[in-house]
Amino acid sequence: MKHELAIVLSGEAGQGLQTIEDFLVKAISKSYYVFSTHEVMSRVRGGNNTLEIRISNTPVAAYRSHIDFLYLLNNHSFYRIPKRVAEDSLIFGEPDFITQEERDHIVGTFVPFTLSDYAKKAGSILFGNTVLFGHIAGMLTLDQDYCHTLIRNRFSHKSDQVQDDNIEAFNIGYQLGVAYQSHHNLKTREDVPLLVLSGNEALGIGALGGGCNFLTSYPMSPGTGLLTYLAGKMNDFGVFVEQAEDEIAALNMNIGAWYAGARALTTTSGGGFALMEEAVSLSGITETPCVIHIAQRPGPGTGLPTRTAQEDLNLAIYAGHGEFPRFIYAPGHLKDAIELAQKAFYFADKYQVPAFLLSDQFLVDSKFQMAPFELDSKYLESFVIKSDKDYKRYALTEDSISPRGIPGHGEGLVKCDSDEHTEAGLITESFDVRIQMNEKRLSKQALLMADYQYPELIGPKSYKKLMVGWGSTYGVLKEYIDQYGDGETAYLYVKQPFPLHKDVKRYFDQADVIVNVENNATAQFSKILLLELGVAVTHNLLKYNGEPFSIEEIVAYMKEV
Amino acid sequence: MKYFEMDPSTDIAWCPGCGNFSIRKALIEVLQEMDLDPTQVVMASGIGQAAKMPQYINTNFFNGLHGRALPVAVAIKAANPDLTVIAEGGDGDMYGEGGNHFIHNVRRNPDIVHIVHDNMVYGLTKGQAAPTSPLEFKTPVQVNGVINDPINALPLAMTLGATFVARAFSGDTDGLKKILAAAFSHEGYALIDILHPCVSFNKVNTFKWFKEHSYPLEEDYDSSDFEAAMKKALDTEKFALGVIYQTKSKIPFNKRTWLYKQDATPIVKRKRDIATVNALFRANS
Numbered sequence: 001m002k003h004e005l006a007i008v009l010s011g012e013a014g015q016g017l018q019t020i021e022d023f024l025v026k027a028i029s030k031s032y033y034v035f036s037t038h039e040v041m042s043r044v045r046g047g048n049n050t051l052e053i054r055i056s057n058t059p060v061a062a063y064r065s066h067i068d069f070l071y072l073l074n075n076h077s078f079y080r081i082p083k084r085v086a087e088d089s090l091i092f093g094e095p096d097f098i099t100q101e102e103r104d105h106i107v108g109t110f111v112p113f114t115l116s117d118y119a120k121k122a123g124s125i126l127f128g129n130t131v132l133f134g135h136i137a138g139m140l141t142l143d144q145d146y147c148h149t150l151i152r153n154r155f156s157h158k159s160d161q162v163q164d165d166n167i168e169a170f171n172i173g174y175q176l177g178v179a180y181q182s183h184h185n186l187k188t189r190e191d192v193p194l195l196v197l198s199g200n201e202a203l204g205i206g207a208l209g210g211g212c213n214f215l216t217s218y219p220m221s222p223g224t225g226l227l228t229y230l231a232g233k234m235n236d237f238g239v240f241v242e243q244a245e246d247e248i249a250a251l252n253m254n255i256g257a258w259y260a261g262a263r264a265l266t267t268t269s270g271g272g273f274a275l276m277e278e279a280v281s282l283s284g285i286t287e288t289p290c291v292i293h294i295a296q297r298p299g300p301g302t303g304l305p306t307r308t309a310q311e312d313l314n315l316a317i318y319a320g321h322g323e324f325p326r327f328i329y330a331p332g333h334l335k336d337a338i339e340l341a342q343k344a345f346y347f348a349d350k351y352q353v354p355a356f357l358l359s360d361q362f363l364v365d366s367k368f369q370m371a372p373f374e375l376d377s378k379y380l381e382s383f384v385i386k387s388d389k390d391y392k393r394y395a396l397t398e399d400s401i402s403p404r405g406i407p408g409h410g411e412g413l414v415k416c417d418s419d420e421h422t423e424a425g426l427i428t429e430s431f432d433v434r435i436q437m438n439e440k441r442l443s444k445q446a447l448l449m450a451d452y453q454y455p456e457l458i459g460p461k462s463y464k465k466l467m468v469g470w471g472s473t474y475g476v477l478k479e480y481i482d483q484y485g486d487g488e489t490a491y492l493y494v495k496q497p498f499p500l501h502k503d504v505k506r507y508f509d510q511a512d513v514i515v516n517v518e519n520n521a522t523a524q525f526s527k528i529l530l531l532e533l534g535v536a537v538t539h540n541l542l543k544y545n546g547e548p549f550s551i552e553e554i555v556a557y558m559k560e561v
Numbered sequence: 562m563k564y565f566e567m568d569p570s571t572d573i574a575w576c577p578g579c580g581n582f583s584i585r586k587a588l589i590e591v592l593q594e595m596d597l598d599p600t601q602v603v604m605a606s607g608i609g610q611a612a613k614m615p616q617y618i619n620t621n622f623f624n625g626l627h628g629r630a631l632p633v634a635v636a637i638k639a640a641n642p643d644l645t646v647i648a649e650g651g652d653g654d655m656y657g658e659g660g661n662h663f664i665h666n667v668r669r670n671p672d673i674v675h676i677v678h679d680n681m682v683y684g685l686t687k688g689q690a691a692p693t694s695p696l697e698f699k700t701p702v703q704v705n706g707v708i709n710d711p712i713n714a715l716p717l718a719m720t721l722g723a724t725f726v727a728r729a730f731s732g733d734t735d736g737l738k739k740i741l742a743a744a745f746s747h748e749g750y751a752l753i754d755i756l757h758p759c760v761s762f763n764k765v766n767t768f769k770w771f772k773e774h775s776y777p778l779e780e781d782y783d784s785s786d787f788e789a790a791m792k793k794a795l796d797t798e799k800f801a802l803g804v805i806y807q808t809k810s811k812i813p814f815n816k817r818t819w820l821y822k823q824d825a826t827p828i829v830k831r832k833r834d835i836a837t838v839n840a841l842f843r844a845n846s
């Protein structure tokens with residue numbers, strides 16, 4: 001009997017997998033621990049896209065390769081999947097969705113499932129996805145009334161007939177799904193009601209909770225999701241949203257908006273961010289804050305536009321000419337996506353430096369559960385001052401931070417210059433002033449450490465082996481420790497990969513074996529650990545094909561270590 | 562009356578005889594005649610000799626990157642529409658490096674004054690061709706002469722829907738001041754291309770040359786006639802000086818947004834209530 005299930009829907013772009021994901025995950029979350037992730041090809045129609053929904057008796061937030069129930073939605077939806085099915089897998093699909101050759105070699109059990117007939121019975125072939133929703137709902141014994149409500153809400157703009165037909169389609173599917181209840185031993189969850197959010201939604205809510213009121217970006221997958229989410233909230237939350245003509249404009253507008261007193265965000269991916277580098281440096285010398293979200297995907301160049309990677313850590317750390325401080329947050333779960341997004345705005349404002357939120361396609365596009373909590377209003381507090389008559393934007397102060405005025409607020413003038421400048425913001429070529437100003441800016445790097453976001457240790461305190469990861473590998477590594485841990489292995493979840501606090505070193509001191517896990521080919525973070533802390537990892541587990549790590553890959557690798 | 566004027570001891574980095582001096586003087590006089598408060602004015606500039614202008618005018622400024630003054634200026638105006646915003650720089654800054662921003666910000670019709678110093682040569686980098694340099698113009702880089710057609714920003718801006726397009730000459734300060742005053746009172750994007758000599762690097766388009774190749778618009782010129790204006794703007798044999806085209810038929814950028822249509826309060830003066838964010842968060846059940 002299975003204590004967890006991985007259900008995969010395999011279809012093509014344009015078949016409505018996204019809609020069914022929204023329905024299903026919401027409905028399943030009422031009763032179970034659930035997680036969903038989809039992988040899509042870079043095309044608007046056709047191809048092969050899959051959606052995985054994992055349901056478990058314990059919290060789950062990672063990709064699993066093995067499929068328990070596979071739904072084929074067309075006749076070219078199986079060819080990429082054979083490796084993911086085993087003898088215990090059930091494969092549902094119309095009889096002609098699988099070739100005779102595939103059927104001869106299939107490992108699992110193929111169950112003919114005439115979805116289109118069932119949909120027609122309910123009124124139209126268009127109701128196929130609703131039948132499917134019902135089928136999975138029946139299999140999991142989901143609350144039918146709640147599911148009906150979801151359907152009515154979804155089709156509220158349509159006629160009563162359409163709503164009724166969809167309910168009928170759901171019910172047909174439900175009755176068929178009931179037969180598979182005996183295939184698992186899933187228990188309903190008994191803790192507090194959990195919320196379901198994608199990484200994008202969490203980052204967006206965090207941005208709003210950090211006071212974001214200006215958003216300017218140029219679309220680029222997978223960074224566009226956050227742009228779309230916040231654009232959808234612009235009217236309710238008073239966010240000035242503008243699609244810039246290019247990425248260079250986007251970050252320059254962001255910085256202009258901060259200069260005027262707004263809290264601006266720019267979201268992009270690695271390629272788009274590469275175009276913004278000069279402006280990062282502008283933020284550095286003018287000490288004008290900015291917040292940049294980079295949702296990573298595999299490069300170089302256009303790379304794999306819709307896939308996931310952690311290849312741009314070095315890019316974020318070293319972006320921009322000259323030397324100036326910055327900080328980089330890499331959230332690994334929803335709560336951190338919210339809180340680190342809030343903090344990015346707040347601490348960018350406090351230290352007057354560029355702040356980075358480094359996520360990836362897997363984190364932003366997947367749906368996770370979390371317990372509700374109250375967002376802290378502290379991060380809405382502004383560090384902007386009302387200037388007086390003799391105001392100097394770059395006044396040298398004891399702690400290197402010059403109070404930041406904004407134009408039109410107070411009696412002073414706010415003069416910012418990307419040339420080296422005096423305290424008043426005027427161009428200078430004085431070598432002495434250059435040294436003072438450069439040191440003033442760079443000394444903020446040490447100040448930033450007062451608000452360092454410490455890593456979390458997951459697993460036994462008396463560990464001998466330490467796995468280390470940053471950002472979105474959180475779900476899979478935590479699952480490994482929780483479900484497969486050997487009692488002497490722990491996992492260090494790093495959420496601020498740069499700059500690193502020297503105290504992070506102590507986590508590595510007691511480990512004989514250090515396994516660095518990253519979605520890239522060159523182990524970028526292991527080099528940062530060595531450079532910043534003098535920590536030498538013993539093993540690197542690297543994946544760079546564009547997929548997230550599966551739990552099976554972590555288990556298999558750790559067996560060898 | 563000296564609000565926008567700098568301390569007279571300020572060291573100005575331009576070459577003696579540079580057209581920028583008269584542009585500075587005209588701009589300061591207009592700002593003062595309009596009785597603007599320097600704390601409510603912001604200049605955004607890029608890099609170049611012209612882009613140093615904010616250094617020599619006593620007001621708020623953000624002197625950013627080469628080519629990027631417009632995105633900064635438009636964002637400042639969007640974040641706080643109460644401010645008077647000027648974007649200023651040279652031909653290379655605005656039409657070369659910043660060409661894409663020029664194109665797309667004309668489309669936005671932001672309520673800013675865009676001042677472009679057009680001396681048809683690169684000054685700060687010492688004498689290379691500008692996007693406005695004439696064909697056959699010889700430089701240390703274009704040793705056999707310029708082979709790319711010069712850009713003519715005025716008709717370009719007009720085809721993009723610019724609502725105020727003017728050309729001025731630094732040698733005609735009275736004319737320049739009139740144009741500047743008209744630009745500040747125009748609600749929407751106002752482009753002023755100012756011809757001026759570069760005494761160090763342009764021996765072709767000199768003060769005398771500009772004087773001979775320009776003329777003030779006729780008294781009875783109708784700047785609202787798009788087609789006639791286009792003809793004027795396209796004529797580069799002799800440059801017409803004055804407001805070549807102006808229309809009041811278009812709504813400026815900020816007022817096109819739902820945000821400012823609902824409420825004119827600058828977003829920098831609005832407060833966010835964490836309770837609204839918590840409600841949005843909890844709706845994800």
